[in-house]
Amino acid sequence: MLARNMTIGSIAPADLYAPVAHYLKDVEHIIEDELFSDHPAVNELCTRVSRYRGKMLRPALLLLCAKACGRVNDAHRTLAAVVETVHLATLVHDDVLDDAAVRRKQPTINATDGNVTAVLLGDYLISHAYHLCSSLDDQYAARTIAATTNTVCEGELMEIHHRYDDRLSEGIYFDIIENKTAALTSTCCLLGVRYAGADEDVVKAMGDFGAAIGRAFQIVDDVLDLVGDESRTGKTLGLDLAHGSATLPIIHCLANAPVDIGGRLRAFVRGEAAFGRQRIVDWLESTGSIEHTFQVAREHVQTALQQLTYLSDSPARDSLAAMTEFILRRQF
Amino acid sequence: MLARNMTIGSIAPADLYAPVAHYLKDVEHIIEDELFSDHPAVNELCTRVSRYRGKMLRPALLLLCAKACGRVNDAHRTLAAVVETVHLATLVHDDVLDDAAVRRKQPTINATDGNVTAVLLGDYLISHAYHLCSSLDDQYAARTIAATTNTVCEGELMEIHHRYDDRLSEGIYFDIIENKTAALTSTCCLLGVRYAGADEDVVKAMGDFGAAIGRAFQIVDDVLDLVGDESRTGKTLGLDLAHGSATLPIIHCLANAPVDIGGRLRAFVRGEAAFGRQRIVDWLESTGSIEHTFQVAREHVQTALQQLTYLSDSPARDSLAAMTEFILRRQF
Numbered sequence: 001m002l003a004r005n006m007t008i009g010s011i012a013p014a015d016l017y018a019p020v021a022h023y024l025k026d027v028e029h030i031i032e033d034e035l036f037s038d039h040p041a042v043n044e045l046c047t048r049v050s051r052y053r054g055k056m057l058r059p060a061l062l063l064l065c066a067k068a069c070g071r072v073n074d075a076h077r078t079l080a081a082v083v084e085t086v087h088l089a090t091l092v093h094d095d096v097l098d099d100a101a102v103r104r105k106q107p108t109i110n111a112t113d114g115n116v117t118a119v120l121l122g123d124y125l126i127s128h129a130y131h132l133c134s135s136l137d138d139q140y141a142a143r144t145i146a147a148t149t150n151t152v153c154e155g156e157l158m159e160i161h162h163r164y165d166d167r168l169s170e171g172i173y174f175d176i177i178e179n180k181t182a183a184l185t186s187t188c189c190l191l192g193v194r195y196a197g198a199d200e201d202v203v204k205a206m207g208d209f210g211a212a213i214g215r216a217f218q219i220v221d222d223v224l225d226l227v228g229d230e231s232r233t234g235k236t237l238g239l240d241l242a243h244g245s246a247t248l249p250i251i252h253c254l255a256n257a258p259v260d261i262g263g264r265l266r267a268f269v270r271g272e273a274a275f276g277r278q279r280i281v282d283w284l285e286s287t288g289s290i291e292h293t294f295q296v297a298r299e300h301v302q303t304a305l306q307q308l309t310y311l312s313d314s315p316a317r318d319s320l321a322a323m324t325e326f327i328l329r330r331q332f
Numbered sequence: 333m334l335a336r337n338m339t340i341g342s343i344a345p346a347d348l349y350a351p352v353a354h355y356l357k358d359v360e361h362i363i364e365d366e367l368f369s370d371h372p373a374v375n376e377l378c379t380r381v382s383r384y385r386g387k388m389l390r391p392a393l394l395l396l397c398a399k400a401c402g403r404v405n406d407a408h409r410t411l412a413a414v415v416e417t418v419h420l421a422t423l424v425h426d427d428v429l430d431d432a433a434v435r436r437k438q439p440t441i442n443a444t445d446g447n448v449t450a451v452l453l454g455d456y457l458i459s460h461a462y463h464l465c466s467s468l469d470d471q472y473a474a475r476t477i478a479a480t481t482n483t484v485c486e487g488e489l490m491e492i493h494h495r496y497d498d499r500l501s502e503g504i505y506f507d508i509i510e511n512k513t514a515a516l517t518s519t520c521c522l523l524g525v526r527y528a529g530a531d532e533d534v535v536k537a538m539g540d541f542g543a544a545i546g547r548a549f550q551i552v553d554d555v556l557d558l559v560g561d562e563s564r565t566g567k568t569l570g571l572d573l574a575h576g577s578a579t580l581p582i583i584h585c586l587a588n589a590p591v592d593i594g595g596r597l598r599a600f601v602r603g604e605a606a607f608g609r610q611r612i613v614d615w616l617e618s619t620g621s622i623e624h625t626f627q628v629a630r631e632h633v634q635t636a637l638q639q640l641t642y643l644s645d646s647p648a649r650d651s652l653a654a655m656t657e658f659i660l661r662r663q664f
Contacts, residue, residue, distance in 0.1 A: 149462070
């Protein structure tokens with residue numbers, strides 16, 4: 001873990017977004033304005049959802065990529081608000097799919113208002129994301145965002161399809177996280193540099209950077225779901241296990257555990273046997289599966305860092321590098 | 333009821349869409365191509381959803397409006413596919429919200445694959461609708477469609493907010509149906525004539541036509557939910573009653589019934605008393621509430637027909653008029 005006063009390279013975690021902190025405030029206002037409704041009940045729900053906006057990872061990536069390539073313009077602000085609103089919509093629907101009770105230390109919408117309201121609120125958010133996107137002068141972003149959400153939905157459908165699948169391969173696991181997570185972080189970085197007028201090779205490199213960051217982020221997220229601390233993550237954990245979603249540590253353990261443990265873990269994934277989270281974690285530790293998973297995440301972090309050589313030196317680039325390294329140490 | 337061989341004016345129901353039947357085939361192909369996935373499980377779901385495409389009311393409205401103003405072009409075909417895909421998405425999510433088991437005589441996605449898959453499939457459909465829309469050259473349609481889906485979601489959120497509300501006013505009921513239904517049918521007609529190059533006054537008139545048709549359609553839909561025949565409608569009925577959604581006949585009955593019936597109906601809407609559907613219908617008949625509701629629908633049909641005077645005489649205009657009149661006689 002990273003203590004509160006430790007620094008990554010020369011940047012403290014709280015300062016990771018410093019080069020774009022001012023623009024992130026604008027983004028919050030754009031989102032608020034876009035979501036405003038004449039109906040108080042709708043506004044109340046949107047206010048509650050706005051509290052899920054914690055890390056602002058996706059708009060920060062977009063703005064830092066823009067800043068690293070030149071000036072942050074109005075299109076960047078709008079697009080940063082779009083990607084965050086898309087992300088908020090996926091959180092609200094994910095909480096329905098996972099039956100999650102807590103998010104960022106707040107009760108989820110489905111927990112307080114029921115699945116029906118949460119489904120509709122997610123629809124409201126995604127609709128407003130596209131609406132905001134359609135305010136731009138050209139169609140490129142709208143096409144890119146919609147293609148990305150197509151991919152995200154496909155990834156989520158694949159994940160659901162493979163729930164309780166004790167034969168899930170690493171290949172399919174990576175397909176799923178590429179679609180459900182890496183596609184959106186890739187788009188954030190790609191749009192950031194493209195709307196800053198960067199050359200095609202830089203646009204391609206930063207799309208790859210965003211995808212690698214997304215993979216690393218999701219892999220660590222999946223580990224935290226197993227070994228994290230709810231008081232730090234601020235959300236319900238153990239949900240992958242509860243829903244039979246085999247993530248990388250589980251897949252590695254199934255391939256490497258002795259027959260008796262493998263058999264029990266397989267039955268657990270299929271939903272045919274019940275074991276406590278600690279028991280599962282003990283098995284994962286015994287096969288070195290948590291360490292293996294962090295090693296894989298580390299490789300994706302390295303891939304991401306290599307892409308940053310396409311950017312010239314700047315405080316924004318330093319922030320992107322520090323954010324990338326921080327993924328391996330985050331506890332939330 | 334309308335017998336199978338009866339005609340409306342000079343047009344048999346099966347021939348209502350005749351002037352655009354050829355284009356509707358194109359629209360089906362565009363939707364199939366857009367929804368195609370590399371993942372067989374996703375394709376299977378989309379194939380099942382395609383069977384919900386029955387009336388094709390929204391694309392037919394768009395294409396007939398286009399045809400009535402000139403030539404049907406590629407943008408119209410794309411937009412007709414967009415509005416139908418938006419509609420399909422709302423059907424899939426509505427079935428989750430209503431816990432509906434049957435749609436167009438097929439089991440619903442939530443009934444066979446669970447709410448989780450149905451939520452994601454709805455998200456997949458809406459994402460593809462926006463993606464298809466972003467393929468057009470200009471942003472006007474994307475802005476209009478996204479503004480419309482904002483409105484639809486708001487209408488649905490309002491409806492949920494007023495479930496079990498025995499004080500729901502006619503004013504709020506009309507607000508809800510204006511948002512959740514009339515907004516989309518209005519947009520269909522408006523986009524049809526606008527992308528045919530019609531003058532602003534015609535665009536405005538046909539937007540009004542579509543809104544009036546949508547209101548009439550929803551009012552009759554709400555009556556069918558009470559007095560319809562499941563073997564004809566092909567979907568689960570009585571859902572408004574089951575979820576405490578007071579529709580126009582109920583609101584009228586509550587305002588006009590003697591105290592004893594009013595009190596029992598009020599308790600029923602609040603979910604505090606249980607009565608069979610036939611008992612409720614008897615009360616509605618006793619206050620003339622079904623007839624009153626049809627009278628209101630008739631007024632909206634008249635409003636719609638008046639707008640058609642903005643179009644010059646053509647087979648497409650005749651079809652629009654016949655479709656409008658058919659709303660009052662439909663059994664499905």
